Amino acid sequence: MKIFHKYIALSGLFAAFSCTDLNTTPRQSLTPEVAFNDVSGYQSVANSMYNRATSFSYYGQTMMIAPEILADNLRLVANTGRYQGEESNGDRDHISIWNGVVYGGINDANLIIASIDDESVSGDTQTKDFIKGDAYFMRALFYFDLCRVYGYEPGREVDGFNLGPILRLNPTLVASDADFRSRSTVAEVYEQIESDLLAAIPLVGGAPLGSEGVYYANAGAALTLLARLYLYWGRMEDAEAAATSAMNFLGLRTNGDGLLEAGQYVQGFSRAPHPESLFELELRQVDWSSVDGVNNSLNSLVADNEPAAQFIIGASNELIAAYEEGDVRRDCWRETTREGIEGPVYASRKWTGYKGDFLENLPIIRAAELYLIRAEARYENNPAGAREDINAVRSKRGLGPVDNLLSGEALLNRILLERRLEFALEGHRFFDLKRNGRDISKHGEFLEVPYTDYRILGNLPLEQIQLNENLEQNPGY
Template sequence: MIDRMINKIVYSGVAFLLVACTDLTTNPRQSLTPEVALNDVSGYQSVANSMYNRATSFGYYGQTMMIAPEILADNLKTIANTGRYQGEEANSDRDHINIWGLAVYGGINDANLIIEGIDDEEVSGDEDVKSFIKAEAYFMRALFYFDLCRVYGYEPGKEVSGFNLGPIMRLTPTLVASAANEYLSRSTVEEVYEQIESDLLAAIPLVGYAPIGSDGVYYANTGAALTLLARLYLYWGKMAEAEEAASYAMEIMGLLTNGEGLLEADQYVQGFSRAPHPESLFELELRLVDWSDGDGVNNSLNSLVADNEPAAQFIIGASDDLMAAYEEGDVRKNCWSATTREGVEGDVYASRKWTGYKGDFLENLPILRASELYLIRAEARYETNPSGARADINALRSRRGLGAIDNLLSGEALLNRILLERRLEFALEGHRWFDLKRNGKDIPKHDGFLDVPYTDYRILSNIPLDEITLNEKLEQNPGY
């Protein structure tokens, strides 16, 4: 199926993608309002802008989806008693990731509006631009549903006590976005995964190519859609398909088996203070108009995990366990800076990934990075082609200032090595909890906090009580 799909990719889509992106950037990314007229392409561009903007909210990728999956596991720790993320650090009941709300379901509704309406013959505008916007909607709907599945459901084949439900799946728009998840039952994760796959396969031939780290990565593009598809297959346990999708993405994006195409080691830390990130395949662009100065101080990643601004809260740092996991010479360790914090004895570690480099606690959010393709393919290969898996790991390590791993590493030890590389590569990018969960592993903790067994109900997040009260068809996750 991927072979047939990839043959339809429009390699000449570079010019088309750049034109579409230029048109889109003329409109501010703001939430959809009833005044937006959906009778020409500009109205649907506004809907697309709303769709992207929802993903930047503090309750989603703007903060929660980056910090919570790290502190729910063993990568981060609180260093100030403010009440924020302390429950997640202790894995307290109902202190989890909560994205069941307007940011995600509103974004899905935006996507549904586009997919259902933009092809109407009464909608005026350039047909290529209309096609691109529709492809963006497929891509973003896939991302929204993928995140809902991994927060609220077990991956297929990893269910506990047979529980297989995922989010509510709605594929038609509603006039009020907040109603998008009302009065329907939950679909199974398998059903939602099938829809995500369908959406991505629909998007890939239409979005066009954007070079790694170019302005085109602010929008859906071929490399991003293939990477998300490869990630989906990895979570799904479809390893042959994950390897194939990752390999196609690497070929298209010019990522070589020796690691060429990734940043050199001495550029790695600096890469997180550039917009777009030089390894970005898909990046959420934040601008001054997207939040006020007060919002940034109170809620931005920069304020919560870094100390480079006097007004920063700096309440979360790297765990000692994470810092001990870095090898000598690993440039990724330099994404943390030893410092002090009033009330804390000894060193604490502030992030140098999220530094507010655009000013006023503002920065872009790389969601899909090229390095993930090497680790997706390594994990997809570890059982059937361990030498290929080791080669992919070594290619990445060569760009992070490190030598090759043990040439005999295989089996579970090789998988654990891959998960360790993912831990170090994507620290504070929102992967750690999900990497452990999707492999059916217990969640390790730090500093005396108890590990969370995989069979524990806290592996899944709870659906908010007000949603359960509103919709009698909505089944709560076990244990809550």
């Protein structure tokens, strides 16, 4: 029996959504003096962990834009030097998250997991358990992203290359704790991610869809990330089971009930939390200055609703052409013009800075993903079920059902297209192509990137290679 299946029975445990009274004060950096005496110190560590996730070099910008412009969803509409290399898939112009932000977040999680249960740490058990579950979930997310940027998915390796990130499960408290170690295989890291998510589920409890509870780890988000992991891993039976368990737990119906209605879709991206959020990063004014917003926010780079916005990136013409008539997701793009560009350009209405000063929350995992994960997991052995899941999403986006005879490769293509349209500018497109072993399609006259090309994987930072003789660079760099 697969390890996941024993956790399906936990759905009864989560039948009543649990809440926490965890402090949601601004997520500032960790202060070492207060970290280890009581549970509030560990909450400070958790706040540090979340603050890292909102960094512009991670989900605050890079992980949302780069996977879209590395593929065919986005185009540059102004030349500022930013994302030019990614648009052309230049050498070493990839997603760069092998850094102190991500590994620092992993270390925060390791600190919590290693010692929050010590008897010397005062605080109630429920709060300790939640914070520990939070750490398991976030460590899983950090490692999952490192794997998909720097490694091939298991079974999709090119020339047998199977390395992923360095796997560290113990905290580094002082310099003497650090060691130089080799990279683990992606399969080894996936096994750890699976273990972390399964550990998180019974600790974090549930959060109703679109409630403020989604600002933290919760069982629905952990099950969804687990389903996503299995999809990348090629474990389709487990991906379907995890997605189904999450949908049942969250009250999502096979006809799409639980998702936003078509007329509410665009407005949903200007609400906090997003009504379909399973996991959302909350950003507050204290997290950045207005200068940060102008220079680095998603709103500034991809929208033009603020006079000071940079608006350097818009939807590709190919993406716009892919929307069917009546698809409300097309309304997430506003047609406008840009000096120096012939013809219309398209500004985002997903990231509008609705909280002021270019500020907004970032929904990282949304409920619609569960339907499309399950559709992809089913497409070979249960095409009727896959079509049902596609149609559930389409019915909430203003569209009718797909062809009732759609199957095989054509059905998979349809699922990937639905994912492209549903999650445009949410950081999925490049990875959806890569994990299926496909060449990376591009917009305009840019050449597609063959799956066997070395640029499919990100390059490890040169300074890290020079510092650690055990660290092997990715092929081709």
